[in-house]
Amino acid sequence: MKWLVMALFSLSASAQQFPSKPVRIVVGYPPGGSGDFTTRLIADEMQKNLGVSVIAENKPGAGGNLASAEVAKSAPDGYTVLNAWHHSINLALYKNPGYSHKDFIPVTKIATGPTIVVVNKDLPVKNLTELISYAKANPGKLFVASAGYGSTPHISATLFLAAAGVQMTQVQFKGGGPAMQSVLAGDTQLAFSTAPTVMGMIRAGRLRPLAVSMKKGSPSVPGIPGTEEAGLPGYESTFWFGLYVPAGTPRAIVMRLHAAAVKGLAKPEVRDKLAVQGMDATPNASPEQFDAEIRAEGPELERLIRESGAKVE
Helix, strand or coil, X not given: CHHHHHHHHHHHHHHHHCCCCXXXXXXXXXXXXXXXXXXXXXXXXXXXXXCCCEEEEECCCHHHHHHHHHHHCCCCCCCEEEEECCHHHHHHHECCCCCCHXXXXXXXXXXXXXXXXXXXXXXXXXXXXXHHHHHHHCCCCCEEEECCCCCHHHHHHHHHHHHHCCCCEEEECCCHXXXXXXXXXXXXXXXXXXXXXXXXXXXXXXXXXXXXXXXXXXXXXXXXXXXXXXXXXXXXXXXXXXXXXXXXXXXXXHHHHHHHHHHHHCCHHHHHHHHHCCCEECCCCCHHHHHHHHHHHHHHHHHHHHHHCCCXX
16 A cells, blocks of 8 residues: 555656656657658647657657557656557557557647648649549559558548549558658559648649548648539548547646647647648647547547458558
8 A cells, every 4th residue: 555655646746747858759650741740840839838858759660550559658657648640540450559549648639631632743634533534444553652551641542432433552651751752753643641741742843633632622722622622522531630648647747738739739820830731720628628539530430441441460
């Protein structure tokens, strides 16, 4: 009993002193994609609000599982934070991802955005309708670059193939950056990419955008039609990134991290930086609200994975 009292006292004291050393935010994707962008942006803002260094750390591999598993096993002291999408996806895809829902406490969502359908400039299609027609005339001959099983591009492409009734071959890469390099080189012909990964290439004229994965076009990505406007009603696919900490992290620390992130996301200049990358700041009013959203979305995402037939051993 004495050791339990001492342990609880130690946790309480640590929560009161938090933070007293640098905080890490781990993301399961390499530089060049939306995960990396949102991690570095929120790390910069939280550093200002916490008064200690906040370090963005890329740990790519296994569709984000390496990062999630590392954070799940980390000390629940607030110094190791995860930036990730919905864990239901990888829990449905992988036989043993190395963690479960109960290993995390959600802190807050960071940002939400659509994917953008982009093609190599040499592909002879100018809009979404032409892409669908071309794919139907050449079943299985188009190669889609994805950022790994369970990633936003993978989910968006899977939904598109079903909605459009076409066959394409998905090629998995270790992140959005490498996937885009493949499309630019012509090794693959198209991708369903998160906006931060491709907005610079679109503006430079290196990739041709066909649509955003929302019914209507988004003000954050002006000039690109929504899927309904582009001729494919019924297809939508959005993504988000959010912060998690290991289960057992004291509530006082969770709320300190929540407050630091939300304060940063409220700044007009931060919202502008996200908008330039085709995303909207979408912080949660509380960790409980974020947790409720995750629980509500989980069953539908798991159903999608089952129906797609995708599995990773």
